[in-house]
Amino acid sequence: MNSKTILVVDDEPAIRDMISTALDVAGYDCLQAENAQQAHGMIIDEQPDLVLLDWMMPGTSGIELIRRLQRDDLTKNVPVIMLTAKTAEDNMVQGLESGADDFITKPFSPRALIARINAVLRRAEAELPQEPIQVDRLLFDPISHRVTIDNQPITMGPTEFRLLSFFLTHQERVYSRDQILDHVWGGNVYMDERTVDVHIRRLRKAISLEGHDRFIQTVRGAGYRFSTKVVEE
Amino acid sequence: MNSKTILVVDDEPAIRDMISTALDVAGYDCLQAENAQQAHGMIIDEQPDLVLLDWMMPGTSGIELIRRLQRDDLTKNVPVIMLTAKTAEDNMVQGLESGADDFITKPFSPRALIARINAVLRRAEAELPQEPIQVDRLLFDPISHRVTIDNQPITMGPTEFRLLSFFLTHQERVYSRDQILDHVWGGNVYMDERTVDVHIRRLRKAISLEGHDRFIQTVRGAGYRFSTKVVEE
DNA sequence: CGAAGTTGTGACAAAAATATGACAATAGTG
DNA sequence: CACTATTGTCATATTTTTGTCACAACTTCG
Numbered sequence: 001m002n003s004k005t006i007l008v009v010d011d012e013p014a015i016r017d018m019i020s021t022a023l024d025v026a027g028y029d030c031l032q033a034e035n036a037q038q039a040h041g042m043i044i045d046e047q048p049d050l051v052l053l054d055w056m057m058p059g060t061s062g063i064e065l066i067r068r069l070q071r072d073d074l075t076k077n078v079p080v081i082m083l084t085a086k087t088a089e090d091n092m093v094q095g096l097e098s099g100a101d102d103f104i105t106k107p108f109s110p111r112a113l114i115a116r117i118n119a120v121l122r123r124a125e126a127e128l129p130q131e132p133i134q135v136d137r138l139l140f141d142p143i144s145h146r147v148t149i150d151n152q153p154i155t156m157g158p159t160e161f162r163l164l165s166f167f168l169t170h171q172e173r174v175y176s177r178d179q180i181l182d183h184v185w186g187g188n189v190y191m192d193e194r195t196v197d198v199h200i201r202r203l204r205k206a207i208s209l210e211g212h213d214r215f216i217q218t219v220r221g222a223g224y225r226f227s228t229k230v231v232e233e
Numbered sequence: 234m235n236s237k238t239i240l241v242v243d244d245e246p247a248i249r250d251m252i253s254t255a256l257d258v259a260g261y262d263c264l265q266a267e268n269a270q271q272a273h274g275m276i277i278d279e280q281p282d283l284v285l286l287d288w289m290m291p292g293t294s295g296i297e298l299i300r301r302l303q304r305d306d307l308t309k310n311v312p313v314i315m316l317t318a319k320t321a322e323d324n325m326v327q328g329l330e331s332g333a334d335d336f337i338t339k340p341f342s343p344r345a346l347i348a349r350i351n352a353v354l355r356r357a358e359a360e361l362p363q364e365p366i367q368v369d370r371l372l373f374d375p376i377s378h379r380v381t382i383d384n385q386p387i388t389m390g391p392t393e394f395r396l397l398s399f400f401l402t403h404q405e406r407v408y409s410r411d412q413i414l415d416h417v418w419g420g421n422v423y424m425d426e427r428t429v430d431v432h433i434r435r436l437r438k439a440i441s442l443e444g445h446d447r448f449i450q451t452v453r454g455a456g457y458r459f460s461t462k463v464v465e466e
Numbered sequence: 467c468g469a470a471g472t473t474g475t476g477a478c479a480a481a482a483a484t485a486t487g488a489c490a491a492t493a494g495t496g
Numbered sequence: 497c498a499c500t501a502t503t504g505t506c507a508t509a510t511t512t513t514t515g516t517c518a519c520a521a522c523t524t525c526g
Contacts, residue, residue, distance in 0.1 A: 223378075425515075431475085
């Protein structure tokens, strides 16, 4: 597995080193930049898979950099995690609105940091599968963006489509509503967990011909699971 | 609310006292050990919820103790926070790799320490084993959140699931109803001990195909034990 | 054996979790 | 801009889980 490259942008060398070490342990490659200017160049040159960005920096602030990244086509899809010392909510909101994929408040543990990074990268990867997926009589075709059962086309909303896509690529495993929100809704969401229930319901309805949907199973107290293994009543 | 117990391992009494005071203020119970040897014994006897471990100690070093804890089934799940005076990179790497859940560099403020402890405990609480566990014909898979016997899926409530998870990760040892309440119900519960009996009953019923459950043994006057060793009548 | 203490068992009502349908706000579309 | 599809939230039904109790079964010990 070729390792991901992560760019750390912070003006304090000590913090950069600390993070660098943690990333190293976790098997990530690490680049460093000490200001937004430098960072911008490195993102274009090196195309890192993720940017860790300190919120408070002298000169151009973190949020400013994010805005610039958003405008720039070359860098539009780089996920960004903000590091921030403040916990004030408006900062979070600002940060998230401006396009950061996640944020983590200092001080943080290396573990927590790595966990966030993993989560965000996983999210970024959760793109559509490249190949059609067939389970039972259900055919999911990401190319034509279509779902059929026995060649009968199924209609569903975009959210249900992403949800199904997620489930198909993550079968046999339980995900909490939180995790599902993370993966399917794209991370920086403040949303009621119960929304997931409703969309599960809609998806179930959509992909269940003749009554039953055997695929999406409810795991009480834990979440949902997509499974092709038949559960007998 | 019954409080968590934390074991402080450091060779300097002054530091132990300082930490002890901080823990006290924060509402944690505190145990102390001055070397790795002593610590190991206390972990087994007292089952602390977390270990604060000084990196540099005369004799067996902190990292050595962590390694030992990892190997030992009885202590495998105790979270560890390393205290270290050094910020040198290799220390951190070693510490993290060896299985410490976090580390904090001296000198630290009591407040920072407590914050870390809270974070790690919160993390530890939610955690299930990551690997499937098989005993005999019983398979416990935390990933799919499934329990099967001979590939036959077993249904049980969330509490039974947690209870089974606890037993599987703490086999061959007797736990009182109190301790079981603590571990499975999540600590600060005020509940009738006899409730445990009922859930034991439910779990037994669930995981016993064809009559017998040989796993969960009653130890009269003491509690229950999960054991794979067959006890003949 | 009988008394006193522990543990097993089934029942049950309260509580918690999930399913479902409806609706207003929003985003897309032509 | 009007029109439709989609979405998130809520209120309400339905289902499952859970803690407790009453009583049965069992142990221990005199």
